[in-house]
Amino acid sequence: MLKLENLHVYYGGIHALKGITMDVPDGKIVTLIGANGAGKSTTLRAIAGLTRAQKGSIKLMNEDITGKPAHIVTQKGVAMAPEGRRIFPNLTVLENLMMGAYPRTDKEEIFSDLDWVFSLFPRLKERQRQKGGTLSGGEQQMLAVGRALMSRPKLLALDEPSLGLAPVLVNEVFDVLRQIHEEGCTILLIEQNAKAALKLADYGYVLETGRITMSGPGRELLENEKVKKAYLGE
Amino acid sequence: MDIQSFIQQLLNGISLGSLYALIAIGYTMVYGILRLINFAHGDVFMLGTYFAFYLVMIFMLPWWLSATLAIALSAIVGMLIDRVAYRPLRSAPRISALITAVGVSFFLENAGIVVLGARPKGFPRPEFMSHTYNLGGAYITGVSIWVPVISVILLLVLFYVIYRTKIGMAMRAVATDMETTRLMGVDLDRVISYTFAIGSALAAAGGIMWACKYPQINPLMGIFPGWKAFTAAVVGGIGNILGATIGGLVIGIIEIMIVAFFPALSGYKDAFVFVILIIFLLVKPTGILGETLKEKV
Ligand SMILES: Nc1ncnc2c1ncn2[C@@H]1O[C@H](COP(=O)(O)OP(=O)(O)O)[C@@H](O)[C@H]1O
Ligand SMILES: [Mg+2]
Numbered sequence: 035m036l037k038l039e040n041l042h043v044y045y046g047g048i049h050a051l052k053g054i055t056m057d058v059p060d061g062k063i064v065t066l067i068g069a070n071g072a073g074k075s076t077t078l079r080a081i082a083g084l085t086r087a088q089k090g091s092i093k094l095m096n097e098d099i100t101g102k103p104a105h106i107v108t109q110k111g112v113a114m115a116p117e118g119r120r121i122f123p124n125l126t127v128l129e130n131l132m133m134g135a136y137p138r139t140d141k142e143e144i145f146s147d148l149d150w151v152f153s154l155f156p157r158l159k160e161r162q163r164q165k166g167g168t169l170s171g172g173e174q175q176m177l178a179v180g181r182a183l184m185s186r187p188k189l190l191a192l193d194e195p196s197l198g199l200a201p202v203l204v205n206e207v208f209d210v211l212r213q214i215h216e217e218g219c220t221i222l223l224i225e226q227n228a229k230a231a232l233k234l235a236d237y238g239y240v241l242e243t244g245r246i247t248m249s250g251p252g253r254e255l256l257e258n259e260k261v262k263k264a265y266l267g268e
Numbered sequence: 269m270d271i272q273s274f275i276q277q278l279l280n281g282i283s284l285g286s287l288y289a290l291i292a293i294g295y296t297m298v299y300g301i302l303r304l305i306n307f308a309h310g311d312v313f314m315l316g317t318y319f320a321f322y323l324v325m326i327f328m329l330p331w332w333l334s335a336t337l338a339i340a341l342s343a344i345v346g347m348l349i350d351r352v353a354y355r356p357l358r359s360a361p362r363i364s365a366l367i368t369a370v371g372v373s374f375f376l377e378n379a380g381i382v383v384l385g386a387r388p389k390g391f392p393r394p395e396f397m398s399h400t401y402n403l404g405g406a407y408i409t410g411v412s413i414w415v416p417v418i419s420v421i422l423l424l425v426l427f428y429v430i431y432r433t434k435i436g437m438a439m440r441a442v443a444t445d446m447e448t449t450r451l452m453g454v455d456l457d458r459v460i461s462y463t464f465a466i467g468s469a470l471a472a473a474g475g476i477m478w479a480c481k482y483p484q485i486n487p488l489m490g491i492f493p494g495w496k497a498f499t500a501a502v503v504g505g506i507g508n509i510l511g512a513t514i515g516g517l518v519i520g521i522i523e524i525m526i527v528a529f530f531p532a533l534s535g536y537k538d539a540f541v542f543v544i545l546i547i548f549l550l551v552k553p554t555g556i557l558g559e560t561l562k563e564k565v
Contacts, residue, residue, distance in 0.1 A: 082451060083450075084447060084450070084451070103450070104447075104450040104451055105450050105451075105452075105453050105454055105455050105456070108450075108451060108452065108453035109453045113451075114451050116448060116451060120445060120447075120448040120451075122440075122441050122444055122445060122448070123444065124440060124443075124444055125437065125440060125441060129437055132434075132437065133437065133438070133441055133449070133452045133454075134452060136434070136438065136452045136453050136454050137452075137453035137454075181452075185452075185453060
């Protein structure tokens with residue numbers, strides 16, 4: 035599905051990604067874990083076309099999408115729930131979801147996808163006429179995920195969807211991710227909550243100051259002593 | 269002053285104010301998205317009247333068709349200004365685009381003097397605009413009635429586009445979060461292009477009605493209405509469409525009332541509007557309806 039090859043990103047003088055190579059296979063959940071400032075968000079932003087990669091390549095289904103503008107990447111099937119939710123506060127919940135479906139023209143299927151998103155997040159249905167900015171943090175996160183799903187993505191990329199959520203809500207979000215995955219969506223998940231992420235994921239990568247230092251199946255990383263010490267607090 | 273002449277002045281104020289409102293919307297929409305003051309906007313207003321002038325006088329088209337075509341042509345000019353002057357500077361510092369806007373404005377004004385001639389031209393206004401109506405004893409000219417009516421219709425169409433169509437939804441989204449809007453698969457350049465088209469079309473409609481009110485047109489005629497409409501946009505809260513509408517009406521009514529109540533000050537009526545601008549910039553830069561100004565990242 036997605037292949038990153040030796041990706042480098044600089045912010046002015048800061049070398050944020052120092053050659054990332056990773057693979058997100060079709061139909062799998064892959065997670066990228068790492069401490070604050072390791073470069074997780076930068077990796078996602080580079081994939082989405084928001085931040086330019088100075089070196090390396092990004093391939094989506096064998097097509098080179100390096101340097102493509104963000105709206106084109108989205109139209110090619112990558113949807114992102116960005117860091118900090120970034121819902122549109124002045125648009126209604128329904129409009130936020132419709133923004134997710136913006137480039138689509140298949141009206142009937144958009145509405146059946148809307149029903150599907152509402153079945154995943156019943157609370158959004160109740161609040162569909164409310165302004166996005168009036169939702170609670172957890173509801174906004176659901177809206178951000180729902181909005182990303184409305185593009186009917188091939189690859190769903192999530193940047194810390196559990197950040198700032200109460201444990202009950204974290205479970206709810208992870209349940210939905212599992213459900214989305216069962217319906218065939220490939221997922222790239224960034225998390226600080228490494229334990230939950232590794233449990234869910236088929237494969238994990240560990241990012242440290244712009245470099246991938248470890249990778250392996252989720253269960254293996256969970257058992258790994260170094261990972262346990264650095265990221266699981268055990 | 270008796271009640272009849274007060275009503276007459278009020279109607280005059282509303283009629284002038286709705287024209288400021290139509291122009292102010294273009295300033296405010298572009299500012300809301302790009303944080304750019306499009307100084308060339310007043311000149312698009314001027315071009316709209318010249319398009320209408322030539323379509324009526326040279327191509328002998330019927331009045332309604334000339335006006336419609338002139339509005340469409342102005343929309344295209346607005347899109348071209350964005351395409352040629354502003355789009356290449358999208359990621360440049362904001363001050364570069366601002367200086368470019370001043371340059372585009374000077375260019376249009378001076379090219380106007382060379383190509384269209386500096387001498388004012390008499391604008392051929394249609395009969396229904398110059399006709400004087402007798403409403404219960406008050407004599408009111410067609411412009412005072414039709415300008416607000418047509419403006420309200422245009423504003424309703426605008427609000428429909430902004431709040432009920434897909435492109436309008438994208439415009440509202442871009443105004444709060446450009447980057448996330450791109451993530452939604454929205455081609456920003458297209459949305460911005462439509463924004464210029466809508467703003468320019470409204471300015472041209474305002475210009476044509478302006479020329480019906482003051483039937484003399486010249487290449488510099490956009491400068492003062494442009495500045496006053498910009499003031500209206502600031503007073504209403506820049507970036508806010510409803511605010512621009514209210515601001516336009518406020519400025520129009522104040523201007524007319526000053527002349528009516530303090531004839532001795534009528535020579536200062538333009539200066540007065542700028543005093544309002546300065547006061548708002550100093551005391552309440554967010555305007556009547558504006559939220560706290562958020563610096564965009
Ligand atoms: N816009 C930016 N400008 C400059 N430096 C940045 C910017 N965004 C991120 N960085 C730097 O790049 C590094 C990686 O950041 P980020 O990708 O946000 O990390 P993470 O998401 O893993 O917390 C950090 O050192 C951060 O300070
Ligand atoms: Mg981050």
